Amino acid sequence: MSSENACYSIGIDLGTTHCVLSYVDLQQSEREEVVQHVFAIAQLTNAGSIDEKLAFPSFLYLPHDSEFAEGDLALPWHSNNKLVAGELARTRGVSTPIRLVASAKSWLCHSGVDCRAQFLPLDAPEDEVTKVSPLEATIQYLNYLRAAWDYAHPSTPLSSQPLTITIPASFDPAARDLTIEAAHRAGLNQAILLEEPQAALYSWIQSSQGGWRKQVKVGDIILVIDMGGGTTDLSLIAVTEQAGDLVLNRVAVGDHILLGGDNMDLALAYVIKAKLAAEGKNLEPWQIQGLTQGCRVAKEQLLMNADLAAVPIVVPSRSSKLIGGSLRTELTREEVTNTLVNGFFPEVGIQEAPKSRPRTALTKISLPYAQDAGVTRHLAAFLVRQVQATAELNGFDPLINHQASFLHPTALLFNGGVFKSPALAERVQTVLNQWLTAEGAPPARVLQGVDLDLAVGRGAAYYGYVRQGNGVRIRGGLASAYYVGIEGAMPAVPGMEPPIEALCVAPFGMEEGTEADLPTQEFGLVVGESVRFRFFGSSVRRDDPVGTLLETWSDTELTELEEIEATLPADNYQVGEVVPVRLRAAVTEVGTLRLEAVPRSGDARWQVELNVRTREE
Numbered sequence: 001m002s003s004e005n006a007c008y009s010i011g012i013d014l015g016t017t018h019c020v021l022s023y024v025d026l027q028q029s030e031r032e033e034v035v036q037h038v039f040a041i042a043q044l045t046n047a048g049s050i051d052e053k054l055a056f057p058s059f060l061y062l063p064h065d066s067e068f069a070e071g072d073l074a075l076p077w078h079s080n081n082k083l084v085a086g087e088l089a090r091t092r093g094v095s096t097p098i099r100l101v102a103s104a105k106s107w108l109c110h111s112g113v114d115c116r117a118q119f120l121p122l123d124a125p126e127d128e129v130t131k132v133s134p135l136e137a138t139i140q141y142l143n144y145l146r147a148a149w150d151y152a153h154p155s156t157p158l159s160s161q162p163l164t165i166t167i168p169a170s171f172d173p174a175a176r177d178l179t180i181e182a183a184h185r186a187g188l189n190q191a192i193l194l195e196e197p198q199a200a201l202y203s204w205i206q207s208s209q210g211g212w213r214k215q216v217k218v219g220d221i222i223l224v225i226d227m228g229g230g231t232t233d234l235s236l237i238a239v240t241e242q243a244g245d246l247v248l249n250r251v252a253v254g255d256h257i258l259l260g261g262d263n264m265d266l267a268l269a270y271v272i273k274a275k276l277a278a279e280g281k282n283l284e285p286w287q288i289q290g291l292t293q294g295c296r297v298a299k300e301q302l303l304m305n306a307d308l309a310a311v312p313i314v315v316p317s318r319s320s321k322l323i324g325g326s327l328r329t330e331l332t333r334e335e336v337t338n339t340l341v342n343g344f345f346p347e348v349g350i351q352e353a354p355k356s357r358p359r360t361a362l363t364k365i366s367l368p369y370a371q372d373a374g375v376t377r378h379l380a381a382f383l384v385r386q387v388q389a390t391a392e393l394n395g396f397d398p399l400i401n402h403q404a405s406f407l408h409p410t411a412l413l414f415n416g417g418v419f420k421s422p423a424l425a426e427r428v429q430t431v432l433n434q435w436l437t438a439e440g441a442p443p444a445r446v447l448q449g450v451d452l453d454l455a456v457g458r459g460a461a462y463y464g465y466v467r468q469g470n471g472v473r474i475r476g477g478l479a480s481a482y483y484v485g486i487e488g489a490m491p492a493v494p495g496m497e498p499p500i501e502a503l504c505v506a507p508f509g510m511e512e513g514t515e516a517d518l519p520t521q522e523f524g525l526v527v528g529e530s531v532r533f534r535f536f537g538s539s540v541r542r543d544d545p546v547g548t549l550l551e552t553w554s555d556t557e558l559t560e561l562e563e564i565e566a567t568l569p570a571d572n573y574q575v576g577e578v579v580p581v582r583l584r585a586a587v588t589e590v591g592t593l594r595l596e597a598v599p600r601s602g603d604a605r606w607q608v609e610l611n612v613r614t615r616e617e
Contacts (some may be wrong), residue, residue, distance in 0.1 A: 007156045009468070011164045011199070011460025012145060014138070014179070016105045017229030017261065017417070018055040020457030021145055024465045026162075034206055034465065036458050041148050043086035047072040053087060055453060056145065060101035060137050061089035062121070062129050077151040085144055094297065095314075097289030098124045102262075104141075106230040106367050107134035109168075109175035109256055111562050123286065135178055142186035159187050162467070164460040168226075168233050169195035169479060170256035173592045174562070177609075197224035197235035198250060198474050199459030200415035200450060205472060206462040207449045213246055215447060216411060221390065222248075223409035223444065225379070225428065226456075227418040229261040232375060234382045236407065237474065238390050249393065250476040252386045252407075252539065257378055259370040261296070261418050267339050267373070268295040272313060272329055281327055283315065291315050298331040299340075303421040309333055337423060344373050345427040350380050350406050350435040376431045383407050383435075385540065385556075392543055408441045413450065420452050477509040481541050482593050483550065483558065484583075485534030486523060502536050502558060504548040505585040506593050515586040519547040524578040525597045525606060528570030533595075533608055535561040546585070568606045581606075 006026055013020040021039040028035060040052035047068055061084035068084075075081045084092065093100030101120045108115055118131040132140075149158045167179055176193055183191035201224060205212045216222065218241045226233040234254030240247045269292040273283050283291070291313070298311035315327040354372035370378070383406040390407070412429060419425045425446075433443040451458070466473050483502035505518065536558040538544075550558070573579055581597040588594060588609075597606040 006161050008161045009164070009461050009464030010149075010158065010161050011166070011194075011457050011462070011464060012142070013166050013196075013199070013454075013457035013460060014105065014141065015058055015228055015456070016103055016231065018057050018453075019141055019145060020055055020454055021149065022454065022457040022461040023161075024461045026465065026468060033209060034462065034471070036206060036462065038454055038458065039149060039152070041086070041145065042076060042151075043148075044073060044075070044084070044088035045091075046088060048074075050076070051087070056086045056141070057090040058102070058105065058141055059089040059093055060085050060104075060132065060140060061092045061096075062099045062101065062124075062132070063092070064099075064128075075147075077147050083140065083144070085140060090293070094290055094293040097121075097293060098286065099129055100289075100293070101132060101137050103230050103367065104134040104137035106258055106262075108138065108178045109171055110367060111172070111174065112368065115178055123289070135182055138179070138182040139185050142182055142188060146186055146188065159190070161190075162464045163188055163191045164194050164199075164464045165191050166194050166196045166199045166456050166460050168231050168256065169197050169235050169253035170231070170233055171195075172256065172561070173609075177592055194460050194463050195233075195235070195250075195253070195476070195479075196228075196456050197226045197233050197253070197415065198476060199456045199463060200224060200226055201237060201248070201413060201459065201474060202462045202466070203455040203459035204413060204447055204450045206458065207451075216246070218246065220410045221407065222411045222413055222447070223383075223432075224413045224415065225419075226415040227260055227375065228416040230258060232257040232259045232370075232378065234379065236386060236389055236409070238393055240393065246472075248472065248474040250474055250479070251393065252382075252389045253479040254378070254382045257370050258367055259373060259375065259378070260416070261299075262292075263369065263373055264340050264344060264418070265292045265296040265299060267343060268292075268299060268331060268336065271335050271339055272315075272331060276315070276327065276329060283327075287315055295331060299336055300417075302331065302333050302336050340421070341423050341427050345376050345424060345431065346374050347427075347431055347434070348374065348376050348380060350384065350438070352377055353381050354378050376428065379428070379432070380406070380435070383409070388540070389542070404439055404441070406435065406439075408436055408439070409444045410442070411447055412444045413447045415450060415452060415455050417453055475509075477511045478506055478587060478593075479508075480537040480539045481508040481544050482506040482585075483536040483538070484595060485536065486549070499551075500534065502550040502553065503583075504544045504546055504550075505583060505595055506587060507544055507546055508538075508542040510587050512587050515584060516546045518583045518585065520582065521547070522580045522582055522600075523597075525568070525581045525599075526576065526578055527568045527573050527606070528575030528577065530565060530567050533564040533566065535563070535593075537561055564608055566608060571604050572602070573604075579604075 008023040009026055010023045023037050038054050040054055041056045042050055042052050045051045063084055073081045115134045118133045120132055146158045216239050218239055220239040222237040224235040236252040238249045238251045240249055269288055294313045298313055301311050302308050310330040310332040312330050354377045356371050386407045414425050436443055481504055483504050486501045486503050488499040538558045541557055579599050581599050584596045586594045592609055594607060594609045
């Protein structure tokens with residue numbers, strides 16, 4: 001959209017556990033100090049009670065028809081509101097978890113479910129609760145933020161301002177597309193996406209007011225560890241130089257790891273469950289949901305207040321019919337420290353990979369959580385896998401031992417509410433520096449000055465300001481190289497399928513909004529009948545240019561992505577005809593890959609976007 005008449009650059013941290021809306025005034029002079037604002041979001045904190053808070057909890061509560069009186073849920077911009085979202089939804093969900101929708105963002109990246117299907121809350125009885133889809137929940141959050149902003153800024157509605165929405169760096173193309181769809185359905189058609197670790201780094205740059213150039217130098221490798229409520233994101237940023245100016249280059253991102261504060265809350269819930277069992281008080285499975293929410297609140301209080309030794313917890317009952325009513329216990333500081341520090345951040349060696357276990361054939365439908373809760377093991381595997389991430393970076397002279405077994409970060413930036421606990425941040429720093437010391441590398445220094453709760457939202461707004469031509473921009477592009485499968489031609493052989501080669505259609509680092517023409521080689525495209533497109537991704541093959549054709553590869557080099565089934569229209573061709581085509585690839589502004597097939601003659605074009613898990617043509 002045109003920004004000529006825009007007043008603000010707005011950033012939304014669409015988080016797993018809370019959302020933040022930040023903005024930068026675009027009318028200020030570039031010579032002035034950039035003023036950053038965080039929008040205080042009006043929200044219900046109790047029935048009939050409204051307060052303004054900087055964070056909007058990412059929760060929906062689906063009440064019973066008779067649960068609230070008329071007017072209890074009225075909002076300044078909607079007197080007849082029926083939606084229970086934000087702070088009131090979170091607090092109500094502690095006592096009635098079967099009506100609470102949580103972690104919608106994590107579901108968006110789950111390839112095993114239809115994110116448009118209504119199945120949340122997952123374990124809620126069908127006859128008691130009208131469920132919603134993860135996509136619908138996301139739309140509701142964005143609709144709420146838009147309405148709150150528009151009420152406070154009627155002359156500059158959110159839909160008319162440049163908008164950046166953050167996502168995990170590891171979000172797959174399908175999850176990126178669903179996020180953009182949610183924004184569009186909330187009336188925010190101008191939204192673009194930004195990876196959360198990059199947003200955190202932008203926030204650090206902005207908050208330093210130019211001082212960041214004194215804290216990093218050419219050859220530095222910044223490790224960004226972003227651990228929020230639902231995911232752990234790992235990114236590496238290399239510092240180079242161009243025309244005398246420092247340049248930041250995003251060189252690697254980690255896998256999508258569903259491991260975060262939610263896992264910690266559940267772990268603490270099981271600690272409490274065991275303690276109650278020792279007292280002869282056994283809990284039903286459904287009560288664990290409410291207990292988990294109670295542990296989250298207690299954990300935050302203990303981590304933020306060093307004077308607290310324990311916080312009381314009430315284990316909810318489903319209704320007054322439950323004999324004995326609610327149970328009361330407490331969560332202690334010692335339980336939190338031992339469970340979280342040693343359980344989630346164990347002291348391990350750099351070669352210790354995440355543990356896996358044989359999976360049971362039949363499981364309940366749930367989020368694909370990481371099997372190993374050891375964040376430090378995931379970090380070790382990431383750094384080992386990315387040991388060559390800067391090897392081909394132009395002008396980069398890494399300040400590391402060239403015999404290193406893993407990439408040596410020189411600086412560390414924490415982000416996410418998990419690291420508000422000094423004990424957790426210090427453990428990560430200690431383990432990382434143990435690895436570095438063992439290989440003769442200097443310890444990684446911690447970059448200070450980021451608000452762990454607000455950094456991503458603030459960084460997103462600042463990124464929009466940078467896109468106007470101001471400040472420093474982090475070079476990113478695709479975090480993986482992408483390949484499409486090409487089936488080889490061979491006579492039929494019993495028990496053998498035709499070989500598959502992998503054609504690079506989008507190289508590592510290809511910028512959003514750019515296109516790439518593949519070499520003149522033609523391929524055959526089957527039209528008019530159901531076919532499947534096989535795609536592959538690689539975060540380690542960084543040097544393959546467009547058109548590279550791989551005949552063989554190892555499992556560590558390429559990972560096969562979710563295939564796309566489609567029936568391409570035959571138009572003027574015969575059904576099942578193999579049409580000679582050339583390929584062209586483009587990366588859209590929201591980071592999804594579009595593959596276009598162009599025939600030798602005529603106006604026909606066939607497009608497939610690597611942004612949906614199934615596609616109807």
